[in-house]
Amino acid sequence: MKKIWFKGVSILIASTLVLGMLAGCTTKENAxxxxxxGTSTDKTVKLKVLHNWNGSSGTDVDMTPIAxxxxxxxxxxxxxxxxxxSEVEKVNAIFATQDLPDIYTGPAWGGELDGMIKAAKxxxxxxxxxxxxxxxxxxxxxxxxxxxxxxxxxxIDAYGGKKYLLLQNQPATDKDGTDWLYxxxxxxxxxxxxxxxxxxxxxxxxxYNFLKKIKDANLQANxxxxxxxxxxxxxWAVGIGNTMFYGGAGxxxxxDGTLENSFFTKEYDDYTxxxxxxxxxxxxxxxxxxxxxxxxxxxxxxxxxxxxxxHFPAIYDASKEYVKSHPGSDYIPIGPLERGGVDPSxxxxxxxxxxxxxxxxxACKDVDAALRLLDFLASDEGFLxxxxxVQGTHWDMVDGKPTPKQEWFDKFAADxxxxxxxxxxxxxxxxxxxxTGRDRLNSxxxxxxxxxxxxxxxxxxxxxxxxxxxxxxxxxxxxxxVIMKSEQWEMLKPSMDKMxxxxxxxxxxxxxxAALKLMNDFRNxxxxxxxxxxxxxxxxxxxxxxxxxxxxxx
Amino acid sequence: MMAPNxxxxxxxxxxxxxxxxxxxxxxFIFSYVPLFGIQVAFRDYTFSGGFTGSPWAGLKYFQQFFDxxxxxxxxxxxxxxxxxKLAVGFLMPIILAILLNEVRSLKFxxxxxxxxxxxxxxxxxxxxxxxxxxxxxxxxxxxxxxxxFGVQPIQFLYxxxxxxxxxxxxxxxxxxxxxxxxxxxxxxxxxxxxYEAAKIDGANRFRQIWHVTLPGVRNIAIILFILSIGSxxxxxxxxxxxxxxxxxxxxxxxxxxxxxTSGISExxxxxxxxxxxxxxxxxxxxxxxxxxxxxKVSDVSLF
Numbered sequence: 124m125k126k127i128w129f130k131g132v133s134i135l136i137a138s139t140l141v142l143g144m145l146a147g148c149t150t151k152e153n154a155x156x157x158x159x160x161g162t163s164t165d166k167t168v169k170l171k172v173l174h175n176w177n178g179s180s181g182t183d184v185d186m187t188p189i190a191x192x193x194x195x196x197x198x199x200x201x202x203x204x205x206x207x208x209s210e211v212e213k214v215n216a217i218f219a220t221q222d223l224p225d226i227y228t229g230p231a232w233g234g235e236l237d238g239m240i241k242a243a244k245x246x247x248x249x250x251x252x253x254x255x256x257x258x259x260x261x262x263x264x265x266x267x268x269x270x271x272x273x274x275x276x277x278x279i280d281a282y283g284g285k286k287y288l289l290l291q292n293q294p295a296t297d298k299d300g301t302d303w304l305y306x307x308x309x310x311x312x313x314x315x316x317x318x319x320x321x322x323x324x325x326x327x328x329x330x331y332n333f334l335k336k337i338k339d340a341n342l343q344a345n346x347x348x349x350x351x352x353x354x355x356x357x358x359w360a361v362g363i364g365n366t367m368f369y370g371g372a373g374x375x376x377x378x379d380g381t382l383e384n385s386f387f388t389k390e391y392d393d394y395t396x397x398x399x400x401x402x403x404x405x406x407x408x409x410x411x412x413x414x415x416x417x418x419x420x421x422x423x424x425x426x427x428x429x430x431x432x433x434h435f436p437a438i439y440d441a442s443k444e445y446v447k448s449h450p451g452s453d454y455i456p457i458g459p460l461e462r463g464g465v466d467p468s469x470x471x472x473x474x475x476x477x478x479x480x481x482x483x484x485x486a487c488k489d490v491d492a493a494l495r496l497l498d499f500l501a502s503d504e505g506f507l508x509x510x511x512x513v514q515g516t517h518w519d520m521v522d523g524k525p526t527p528k529q530e531w532f533d534k535f536a537a538d539x540x541x542x543x544x545x546x547x548x549x550x551x552x553x554x555x556x557x558x559t560g561r562d563r564l565n566s567x568x569x570x571x572x573x574x575x576x577x578x579x580x581x582x583x584x585x586x587x588x589x590x591x592x593x594x595x596x597x598x599x600x601x602x603x604x605v606i607m608k609s610e611q612w613e614m615l616k617p618s619m620d621k622m623x624x625x626x627x628x629x630x631x632x633x634x635x636x637a638a639l640k641l642m643n644d645f646r647n648x649x650x651x652x653x654x655x656x657x658x659x660x661x662x663x664x665x666x667x668x669x670x671x672x673x674x675x676x677x
Numbered sequence: 678m679m680a681p682n683x684x685x686x687x688x689x690x691x692x693x694x695x696x697x698x699x700x701x702x703x704x705f706i707f708s709y710v711p712l713f714g715i716q717v718a719f720r721d722y723t724f725s726g727g728f729t730g731s732p733w734a735g736l737k738y739f740q741q742f743f744d745x746x747x748x749x750x751x752x753x754x755x756x757x758x759x760x761x762k763l764a765v766g767f768l769m770p771i772i773l774a775i776l777l778n779e780v781r782s783l784k785f786x787x788x789x790x791x792x793x794x795x796x797x798x799x800x801x802x803x804x805x806x807x808x809x810x811x812x813x814x815x816x817x818x819x820x821x822x823x824x825x826f827g828v829q830p831i832q833f834l835y836x837x838x839x840x841x842x843x844x845x846x847x848x849x850x851x852x853x854x855x856x857x858x859x860x861x862x863x864x865x866x867x868x869x870x871x872y873e874a875a876k877i878d879g880a881n882r883f884r885q886i887w888h889v890t891l892p893g894v895r896n897i898a899i900i901l902f903i904l905s906i907g908s909x910x911x912x913x914x915x916x917x918x919x920x921x922x923x924x925x926x927x928x929x930x931x932x933x934x935x936x937x938t939s940g941i942s943e944x945x946x947x948x949x950x951x952x953x954x955x956x957x958x959x960x961x962x963x964x965x966x967x968x969x970x971x972x973k974v975s976d977v978s979l980f
Contacts, residue, residue, distance in 0.1 A: 209941075209942060211943075212942050214944075215941055215943075215944040215946075216941060218724045219724070221724075234942070234943070234944070237944075238944055241944070242724060245724040245725040245726075246724075246725045247724050247725065347816040408815075409835070410809075410813065410815070410834075412923050413835050413922040413923075414809070415806070418809065427815065614741075617741075617939070617943060617945060620943050624923065624926070627923030627926075628923045628926045628927065631923050631924035631926075633837075644746060645746075647746065648745070648746040651744070
């Protein structure tokens with residue numbers, strides 16, 4: 124008995140020692156990571172930045188050349204945290220657990236933006252309104268004229284004169300702004316094999332018949348049947364065919380000048396039933412809504428997907444490997460496809476309203492240092508540094524235009540890794556670009572000159588096909604930004620959040636009737652939670668204003 | 678005040694209490710301290726107010742849950758899946774333990790035991806990824822094998838026709854070995870003289886199992902059954918989150934996942950707490966009821 128007692132006590136003491144040691148290590152680590160190394164003005168401050176973009180990543184290099192320059196200019200070094208998983212969940216989790224970074228930057232839409240607005244209203248962020256006069260670049264990025272109107276009222280100037288959020292990457296001029304070239308793309312060799320010119324596919328019926336032809340051809344790749352139509356992880360972005368049925372925006376004009384959520388329209392039913400047919404007939408990969416990113420990319424890299432719906436860069440990168448070993452198998456755009464209720468000669472309407480909101484959290488250990496960092500990044504100098512690298516090392520100013528150094532162009536071009544390791548080791552694409560103020564890539568910079576020529580060429584070819592009438596940047600009010608100010612929003616939001624899930628469930632329904640029943644049940648739920656009243660409020664608020672009812676994905 | 682003889686008895690068995698200490702600490706930290714957070718279900722949780730400073734909301738979030746048009750469906754799905762898991766998953770470990778007890782080759786027995794425990798240590802995310810790879814109709818080995826026999830590819834995952842089979846099968850595969858340990862221990866504790874007496878009375882091996890082994894594990898089985906009933910409103914969060922998709926949402930949406938998506942994905946922490954509390958209260962009622970029934974019927978109960 125004595126022996127057991129001795130053993131028990133020994134175990135307890137040993138456990139205490141081990142736990143103590145671990146606790147000691149943790150404390151030390153915190154001190155190293157979180158502590159500032161001096162005052163905010165003359166010594167380096169380390170700030171933790173949460174880059175809330177799923178799948179974003181950094182570099183193994185401790186201090187990249189870009190980070191060195193930033194440190195020199197602002198006295199700030201950045202410790203990055205990247206999100207792996209849902210961005211909305213991350214926003215909710217950091218505020219609920221109070222595990223806050225010094226600076227947050229993440230998507231300027233959806234639940235992520237809603238979460239940040241909630242955080243601002245609940246005093247979780249630093250009010251920067253009285254400091255903006257000292258930081259002109261930040262002031263400019265959220266000036267009323269530089270932010271889409273509804274977004275300005277909803278997220279920037281929505282706190283009784285206080286300001287918490289910074290908007291990033293909204294185009295500074297018409298020349299700026301990224302068109303990601305969303306669309307349906309088909310493997311060139313497959314289109315040739317079944318004898319259909321991708322540009323002859325215009326209507327939804329054409330598109331359906333095209334997929335059917337692919338399926339009936341019983342093509343094989345890598346010993347497996349070719350999937351007629353697929354996408355990337357969790358259904359991205361197979362649903363973009365909605366624009367063949369209606370304007371593509373979340374809200375439609377009912378014809379009498381009032382608005383209705385697109386979900387409530389007949390066109391939305393048609394769109395749902397069309398996709399149900401694609402699933403039921405085995406034309407759309409029924410794993411596309413549940414598959415992970417590696418599985419989706421594996422299908423593409425093995426040449427097993429004929430038609431992909433996504434934006435150009437994603438498709439180009441995912442298929443690079445297969446195209447290299449199978450020349451002539453590159454993905455080319457289909458269409459341009461018809462747009463529901465839209466004149467075909469109309470330029471493509473794109474909502475380029477900035478993609479990041481950035482905020483300093485209440486946990487920030489040095490607000491002035493954070494503002495210094497953000498203001499520098501939003502300056503022209505910071506913008507060029509982050510996009511191109513260090514002037515004189517990676518690029519030069521030639522005749523007033525930034526020009527890449529051949530040596531670095533070659534190095535970047537030779538890097539075929541999917542994560543662009545070499546670029547990241549310089550400090551490009553590791554997150555700073557999400558905090559550089561308005562997008563001035565073409566007006567101040569010289570475009571994305573690090574892209575390899577083949578890619579640029581392919582992108583330009585796709586652009587010619589998909590944008591025959593050019594693009595029109597949407598500037599009107601987005602009803603989605605207005606409805607959330609209605610009294611009913613608190614009750615309505617949980618229903619609205621489930622719209623996408625209900626659509627997915629409906630397209631897998633056993634019959635058209637079952638699909639419509641699912642949709643109608645959900646519509647009733649929305650009405651029960653105040654949809655009609657909220658819509659009335661939205662209509663009243665937007666009377667006589669320029670409202671977005673036509674918008675292509677971007 | 679503790680009775681002096683109780684204190685004395687505790688001191689007498691101090692070594693056992695010492696071994697219990699980490700378990701008690703664990704339960705205190707992870708099961709009792711969080712009870713403090715239950716109040717969130719009755720408050721309008723705000724980031725600034727936290728658990729104690731947020732305004733009271735009464736039963737608003739319970740009302741919201743019962744008003745939600747899918748709440749009945751979610752509760753129904755949870756009960757169906759849990760009940761199936763209980764009905765099949767409860768018996769399987771007992772059967773495995775009995776079968777292993779009958780194996781005479783020690784090497785074979787140990788190998789089977791180890792292999793059956795292993796899945797317990799593999800996370801659901803790994804299990805589901807493996808299942809996705811094995812069961813996909815696009816070149817998965819299972820469908821390839823079936824193809825050899827002329828069977829058309831089958832969509833096993835995210836398909837209503839195969840949903841329950843997949844859920845039950847994967848649950849049994851993952852937990853059968855681990856859950857059988859306690860029964861193995863109970864069987865090991867059965868007095869060998871009882872088997873010898875049964876043999877003398879002419880009982881064959883099935884009779885020995887029926888009359889000696891099964892009564893030997895009866896008490897522990899009842900206790901575990903009572904505990905399992907408490908989880909009837911909880912169908913398994915990770916497994917259902919990963920194995921339920923849009924196609925199976927009508928039969929696969931369960932309370933556990935609803936709580937997580939409402940709380941974490943939609944940021945409705947008070948609502949999620951209310952639904953979670955509802956789950957727990959029903960679980961408690963079920964445990965109390967089954968415990969009482971068990972005590973009346975078999976004299977075996979938890980308390």
